Amino acid sequence: MVNYNYENNKLEIFLNGEIDIKSCKALRGIIDGYIMKYGPEEFVLDLSEVTFMDSSGIGLIIGRYNLLKLLGAKMTVINASENIKRIIELSNIKMECVRYE
């Protein structure tokens, strides 16, 4: 469900499959575990393999954003599909943390 890569103070998390209230419950714990383990300066959430996301994904992104802000780290969300971008844009997620490549 989650792959990760850590090097040069940068933690990358690669999500895949469907993000909904069920998968979010598990993902929160796993992602925060990696964040607390490595204490990265830079955090990248890669959504390229995510096939579906509803508003629970917005909660997941905002929650990690707030945690990383407390830790003084920078967060970016990359490779969201067009549909997921529209969901993110409906919310008030600070857009500077969302980068599309």
Add this chain to the structure above:
Amino acid sequence: MSKKYIKIETQANIENLAPIRLCLSTFFSNLNIHVDELVDIKTAISEAVSNAIDHAYDKDNGKVIAIGEIEGDFIHIIVQDFGKGIEDISLAMTPTYTTKAEEEHAGMGFTIMESFMDEVIVDSKVDEGTTITLTRRIRQRQSNI
């Protein structure tokens, strides 16, 4: 015009969210809806069913009924629970309002339903339950070759 429908009745258990979402969106894919439109519909289904499963009952023993209907160019999604109901519907529909902030809910469910569907009707009575009815007119058909 004849109406086609599919009806699913399940326990209000989080395990059933993905099966309901998949079943209804597959039913609507019979219309050869453009894939982007189908994903928007699938997202709205997920929001309505999540609401019934996650908010209606404090325990897992409730019931959720999800109905998909096709009527000409219109699709309807009806999600019904028999749980605690919503006291203040307009407050519940306010963007970013959530009763579950500690679970990191963004409070965007109704906002997404309203953005992705043409009509959202919420009928709720405290201690009797909630029915959400979503309607959308299909814009784009994929060529059916």
